[in-house]
Amino acid sequence: MGRYDLLICDIDGCLAPETSEPMNIEKLSLIADHNRRAIARQDRPIITLCSGRPIPFVETLCRVLQNTTVPCVAENGVWLYDPSNNGYAMDESIGPDEVKIVHAAEQRMMELYHEHGVRIQPGKSASLSLYHPDPNYLESIAPAVEKEFHSQGWPLRVSLTLFYINCDFSQISKATGIRRLLSQTGIDPHRTAGIGDTSSDLGIAEVVETFGCPSNAIASVKAAADFISEHEQIDGVLDFIQYLESN
Ligand SMILES: [Mg+2]
Structure with a gap:
């Protein structure tokens, strides 16, 4: 062993x-x-x-x-x-209210960033990931994304990988x-x-x-x-x- x-x-x-x-x-x-x-x-x-x-x-x-x-x-x-x-x-912390928040956040992100080429990664259930081919662009919008979630009262944490902004429930x-x-x-x-x-x-x-x-x-x-x-x-x-x- x-x-x-x-x-x-x-x-x-x-x-x-x-x-x-x-x-x-x-x-x-x-x-x-x-x-x-x-x-x-x-x-x-x-x-x-x-x-x-x-x-x-x-x-x-x-x-x-x-x-x-x-x-x-x-x-x-x-x-x-x-x-x-x-x-x-x-x-177990994910319930109907959390799913509603994710859907609302997806819609809001598309209103703000779809025209700039941001796309939502398909297939997630209770979080969202924003994709863009330019890591610098993602880095430039990450603070505004965080601010938007905060002002809407959505408890989503924002973190970056190379090509994605991951938005996950803070817990x-x-x-x-x-x-x-x-x-x-x-x-x-x-x-x-x-x-x-x-x-x-x-x-x-x-x-x-x-x-x-x-x-x-x-x-x-x-x-x-x-x-x-x-x-x-x-x-x-x-x-x-x-x-x-x-x-
Ligand atoms: Mg990795």
């Missing part, structure tokens, strides 16, 4: 590019092989996912990566997807999603590791025992990391797996 039961992995900027570039299936298959061995022999951490992406995207990658046992966190903590029983569990985060995952599975947080690259991944760092990041991580994530890979994205994840196995 190794030191870790679980490695919780962000997707965009870690396992896959955040752009629409093809994923590296040869390297993903190394992760899938790792998971097959982890589940069969229980001698290394199972790799599960923790992402801001909508649940169908996370479910797909979970299945590609041969994780058949441990839930994944989707939509920045809104959802747990459980591959062992095809279960979908939403955070929900990757940290709350991971805590639900751990309490559901009984996995000890001291036997977990995690990896991520942007600000929402600080929620992963908050809960896991050992946190790593690829070289493309933002400065605040690097500052929170126990291990910073010299390699980008999935090469950084593979590097972190080696580090965990040798430490």
Whole structure:
């Protein structure tokens, strides 16, 4: 038995590019092989996912990566997807009023920014993500988005990835999603590791025992990391797996 039961992995900027570039299936298959061995022999951490992406995207990658046992966190903590029983569990704080707020926020964001090329990422249930191809444009509007939510009385937290502004209910985060995952599975947080690259991944760092990041991580994530890979994205994840196995 190794030191870790679980490695919780962000997707965009870690396992896959955040752009629409093809994923590296040869390297993903190394992760899938790792998971097959982890589940069969229980001698290394199972790799599960923790992402801001909508649940169908996370479910797909979970299945590609041969994780058949441990839930994944989707939509920045809104959802747990459980591959062992095809279960979908939403955070209990989300009710009809929260869903109404998300719909109102989507409508307001489109009134303000659709003409500037902003689009809402399809498929989210209880949060919204604004997409624009220019990261500088997103950065320029993020404070105004935050101000608008505040003035409407909508409790939505605003955070940036490269091509998205994520707007999530303030009581929900990757940290709350991971805590639900751990309490559901009984996995000890001291036997977990995690990896991520942007600000929402600080929620992963908050809960896991050992946190790593690829070289493309933002400065605040690097500052929170126990291990910073010299390699980008999935090469950084593979590097972190080696580090965990040798430490
Ligand atoms: Mg990321």
